[in-house]
Amino acid sequence: MIPPANFEPKIVGFLCNWCSYAGADKAGAAQLSYPPNIRIVRVMCSGRVDPQFVLEAYRGGADGVLILACHAGDCHYQEGNYRATQRHRMLVELLGQFGIAEARCRFDYVSAGEGEKFVQVVTETVEAVRALGPLIWPAAPTLPAPLAPLTRPAAHAPAGD
């Protein structure tokens, strides 16, 4: 799909308080400009980012989501960022099944000192999502008629749930 010419993607960024949010502040203190498309939601730790938040963001109209965390080994809470990466990996798999491109859900590491990296990650994400166009939820698929139940050999007890 070719995105509309005036399309401005909406990005929700979940930033951990100790590294990434401070990194965004650092970009501000250095007066580095970046696209205004990002809406920042502060959480204490990237480990707080429930996959539900990401899905709600898409439902609320976001075209992309950014989850930013402390670098490996730097998490203020030891390992919340590892949990966040694990959840992100699973979430991307799931989103793929809904036809939502991986580029719409980016995970990255931004430390408190990395104002420039923050700007770079936001800019790249906005551009990637701009290229993908607005997130349009796929219409409910028309399901094929259910198949006739398979007859199992008697020896095979049906598996439980």
Added chain:
Amino acid sequence: MRTGVYLCSCGTNISERIDFHRLTEELLERAGVAYVKPAGFLCAEDGKQFLETDLGEERPERVVIAACSPREYERAFMEVLERAGMNPYFLQMANIREQVAWVTPDVEQATGKACAQIRGAAARVRLHEPLFKTELEAVRDVVVIGAGPAGLKCALALAEAGRKVVLVEKSPVLGGLPVRFEDLFPSMECGPCMLEPVLGEVLHGPHSANIEILTMAEVCGIKGYYGNFQVTVRRTPRFVDTEQCIGCGECIPPCPVAVPNEFNCGLDTRRAIALPFPGALPNAPFLDAQACLRSQAEECTLCRDACPVEGVVRYDERARTVERPAGAIVVAAGFGLYDCRGIPELGYGTVPGVRTSLEFERMLASNGPTGGKLQRPDGAAPASVAIVHCVGSLDQRHRPYCSGICCDYAFKFNHLIEKKLPGTKVHHFYKELVMPGKEEFALYEHARRNPHAAFVRYAAGGLRVSGSEGGAVVEYEDSGGRRGSVTADLVVLCPAVTGAEDGGGLSRILGAPRDRFGFFEELHGRMDSAQSRIKGIYLAGACQAPMDIQRAVSQGMSAAGYILSGLADGRKLEIEPITASVDEARCSGCRTCGSVCPYQAIGYAPEGRRASVNSLLCHGCGTCAAACPSGAIRGNHFTNEQILAEIEAVLA
């Protein structure tokens, strides 16, 4: 709900990039707020005064301050709310300076983004709940585990501050490993001399009454948490009353038993009743129950008969456990050395004359097994010594790290060998040379100037020690690929420093985790290396990482500092309200939350099959809240409802 918004212009920092007039209109129209007011510098004294007065007049139920980063002044504004009679958590800041005005040159775009961020804040703050700090009475006493330099200095500092300290030492002697070293790098001070003043203070100083010393004792259980631990200590009987013993040693010679002396690494023997070594403190022997003939049902009383003081040797003493309350626990359990038998090509245990550095330290010590004489296995003086640095260090198959102290003591060995047996050939085999510090280079320079010293840089796996008639043979491949060999009468292996030998057991008892190398894991590698991951449990010395005495002692003092400021006199323990809590009705007891909590703050009650959060241990990261499949965990001040409302509103 009446929500008030304050827009800080920050001089012109914010207002010149954001159209306050339009912003105000938009917010009043679309954000459901009661009023929007601009202000100059809200963080300045008159700004805060204006805010306080205005809150008193407007009486909002919730407040949004759109200004700089909450990381700057959120605390200050929370205090203003409190002064105005509001709960301080009824505030939400919108960061329209660092994250909008300063990064968005276009005024229209900046105004739009600011509006979205403030809408998010307003939507969220409506759902804020009043939160309160809670206070808890705390025990101020401390249990210190390990009486090496780190534990001793820590215990002494706390005792001097008036705290009761229980010093738990598993061996019969105080001073840790350095007390067994004749000389210490970098200044060649004698180990017992260095510790003597500290030990003197701990045993007999003006504050020694505050220190209860439990030797031959181990922590075997803890209950409770920061501020209110109950520590169980198991005491092995010493059979000698240290209070009454005069330390004359009359009891020792009559003992008919000889067993390997572990205090000299088994290089000589001791009696069943023994002093670990001459000069050991407390100055009282201990009776090794396993070695004693009485354990074989023999009615031997020779040591008691020889004792000039009635009732000092007590055969009827039994193992017992004692309980001590403590507000905090310091782990100063020391370190171990990498087991050289794990590197068979270096010949430890198979080639005569191959010693570990610890064994060599005892050989150098005047109170050691040879009285300080350097000896080959046959008792003759060695003509050559090979010192192998980096044993098991800098090697992915063993330990990848550098222990940072081995080069220092290896060059100390060089110095002592040259002093004791001038002209002895010394070969240093090393992978890397590491001796940071302002004094540590001196011994290295000394070794470099020693005409009898040779240096070979070897590659990992490039050394083999074998036995021969004339002593050990060290075959090497150097870092340039050249091969060679030297004979040596003694080979001294400098193994990697490892975690405390019984660290695993202690870690399980305390619930304080160890890292992948077996060292106790610090809260933060740079900022909080003297704190464990568990609140109220502190770390001191080489049980946390390989380190020299200077660092170990500093860490002991640092642990004392944390305790004195965290459990300050005349103040209760404050618990921050931003923690997690469990909705018992929704909890299914799956324990997912407990598995993701880095602080072991989540307990589980098997009878009710419910999780519960100990708010004293919780750091408020919210990882459990995100992990809970039943939505039963609330992250206070970052609840699902609050965050979801914010997401919806910033996108509206």
